[in-house]
Amino acid sequence: MNRTFACTACGRTVREDDGETAYLKDDLPLCRECAAKIRILYPRSFTWQSTYTESSDGFDAGSDERTVWVDPLADMTMEEYREALPAAESVRERMRAELGGGKAYFRVDDNKRRLKNAGKGRIVPSDYTVSGTVILGSFTAEDTIRVHRRGKTLTVKADSAERIIKGLVPKPSEFLDEGCHGILVFKEDVPFIYPGDILEICGQEETV
Numbered sequence: 009m010n011r012t013f014a015c016t017a018c019g020r021t022v023r024e025d026d027g028e029t030a031y032l033k034d035d036l037p038l039c040r041e042c043a044a045k046i047r048i049l050y051p052r053s054f055t056w057q058s059t060y061t062e063s064s065d066g067f068d069a070g071s072d073e074r075t076v077w078v079d080p081l082a083d084m085t086m087e088e089y090r091e092a093l094p095a096a097e098s099v100r101e102r103m104r105a106e107l108g109g110g111k112a113y114f115r116v117d118d119n120k121r122r123l124k125n126a127g128k129g130r131i132v133p134s135d136y137t138v139s140g141t142v143i144l145g146s147f148t149a150e151d152t153i154r155v156h157r158r159g160k161t162l163t164v165k166a167d168s169a170e171r172i173i174k175g176l177v178p179k180p181s182e183f184l185d186e187g188c189h190g191i192l193v194f195k196e197d198v199p200f201i202y203p204g205d206i207l208e209i210c211g212q213e214e215t216v
């Protein structure tokens with residue numbers, strides 16, 4: 009764990025980062041930045057794995073669910089990686105033309121409320137989270153988020169951002185880059201953000 013390696017694509021020596029370092033076919037390591045260059049075409053995804061036991065009365069017993077990450081890069085050769093670079097760039101250009109001039113775009117999967125058990129049976133709201141995938145570009149938590157809804161444009165700011173790397177355990181992060189699964193954390197409720205929304209992220213200078 010945390011050994012260093014030379015990235016197969018850029019040659020830089022970087023520290024192995026569990027869940028962020030990608031491996032091409034034959035275990036050739038790629039640094040996060042080099043992997044991110046083609047994540048627009050080959051995002052990681054996760055699937056649910058559930059284990060169940062059949063019992064005599066026909067009900068499942070001891071059912072257990074966990075996430076399993078799937079990385080399409082694991083099946084690619086270095087040659088295929090190099091070929092994917094211009095292909096990813098043309099998809100990026102097409103999406104830019106379709107989506108507009110935002111710094112980044114984030115597709116929403118879920119809008120959740122995290123509650124905290126404050127003891128003695130008291131449950132209090134902790135924060136509000138919007139999870140999803142960065143479909144284009146890269147941004148930081150300080151950037152302004154635009155939500156286009158019912159003919160209006162609402163402007164909000166997240167308080168922080170988290171990356172979802174392994175399992176479904178989020179890790180606080182300064183930035184979310186292209187193709188990454190992440191969470192935007194808000195102190196206030198954002199009921200106007202729905203699953204399926206595409207949030208437009210603008211630069212910090214556009215804050216009002």
Ligand SMILES: [Zn+2]
Pocket residue numbers: 015016017018019020038039040041042043
């Ligand atoms: Zn690299």
